[in-house]
Amino acid sequence: MANIYALEKFLSKTVICPIFFTLIRMEQNSQLKWEAKVSAKLTRASPHQIWALYTDFFNFHKWYPGLASCHGIHGTNGELGCIRFCSGFSISSKGSDHDRDSEKWSKERLIAIDHSGRSLSYEIVDSNIGFNSYIATVKIVPGDGDGHDHHDGCVIEWSFTVDPVEGWKLDDMKKKFELGLQGLAKRIEDVIYKI
Numbered sequence: 001m002a003n004i005y006a007l008e009k010f011l012s013k014t015v016i017c018p019i020f021f022t023l024i025r026m027e028q029n030s031q032l033k034w035e036a037k038v039s040a041k042l043t044r045a046s047p048h049q050i051w052a053l054y055t056d057f058f059n060f061h062k063w064y065p066g067l068a069s070c071h072g073i074h075g076t077n078g079e080l081g082c083i084r085f086c087s088g089f090s091i092s093s094k095g096s097d098h099d100r101d102s103e104k105w106s107k108e109r110l111i112a113i114d115h116s117g118r119s120l121s122y123e124i125v126d127s128n129i130g131f132n133s134y135i136a137t138v139k140i141v142p143g144d145g146d147g148h149d150h151h152d153g154c155v156i157e158w159s160f161t162v163d164p165v166e167g168w169k170l171d172d173m174k175k176k177f178e179l180g181l182q183g184l185a186k187r188i189e190d191v192i193y194k195i
Contacts, residue, residue, distance in 0.1 A: 033133070036174040037159035040185035045192050047140045047154040051118045053188065054138055057110055058084050065183035073107065083109045083125065104129050111135070130167075136160040156181060 042050065053063055058077040061070035068088025075082030087105040106127035113120045119139040124131050136158060143153035158181055165173065 032164055033161050034164055034170045034173070035159070035161045036170060036177065037157060038174060038178045038181050039155050039157045040178075040181045041143055041153060041155050042185050042189055043143065043153040044189045045154060047118055047142050049192065050140045050154055050156060050188065051115075054120060054140065055113070055115075057082060057120075057122075060084070060086065061088075063184050063187055064089075065180060065187065068103075074109075078110070078113070080110055080113055083107055089129075102128065106131070112137075130165050132163040132165075134160060134162040156185065 054060075055078040056062075058072035059070060061067040064070075066089050067086055070084055070086045073083050073085045085105065085107055087103050089104050104127075106124045106129055108122045109125050111121050111123050117139070118141070119137060121135060121137040123136075124134040137160075139157045139159075141155050141157060143155055158177065160177070162173075164170075
């Protein structure tokens with residue numbers, strides 16, 4: 001019994017305290033994550049049409065305003081683990097003069113895809129835009145909200161988590177994403193309307 005007491009006393013001084021402080025740091029870090037969700041309703045496009053555009057992971061620049069280029073650098077387009085290179089967008093960390101005048105870019109890996117649920121997730125694996133631990137999920141849902149494909153359009157839901165970005169406020173970043181998504185929705189509907 002004395003040996004157990006001595007072991008508990010030893011562990012409390014050498015293991016428990018560091019674990020306790022590590023847990024506190026983990027809790028503090030988890031509170032620092034920014035989370036947001038934006039959405040756009042499309043009245044002329046079906047969920048099926050929009051899903052086809054999103055799964056064309058390497059060609060997102062065709063639809064997203066301000067994105068100059070997007071192409072594959074690893075894997076097969078639309079398959080889990082593939083990586084795209086995106087460049088020429090206007091969002092970046094404002095707090096640093098580093099690369100302020102250079103072209104903004106990111107490398108993004110597809111980390112989850114659910115064709116039946118029409119959702120995908122991707123993460124930024126490298127960039128010069130100041131985003132750390134960025135993970136986004138895009139989901140395409142029917143516009144009528146009942147989960148069935150009708151002719152009531154659809155809604156694109158785009159949610160993300162990211163470590164706080166230097167020089168930004170979460171609300172400002174969310175507005176920037178909302179504007180981009182609204183521009184994407186308009187661009188898609190303009191093309192679909194012409195067809």
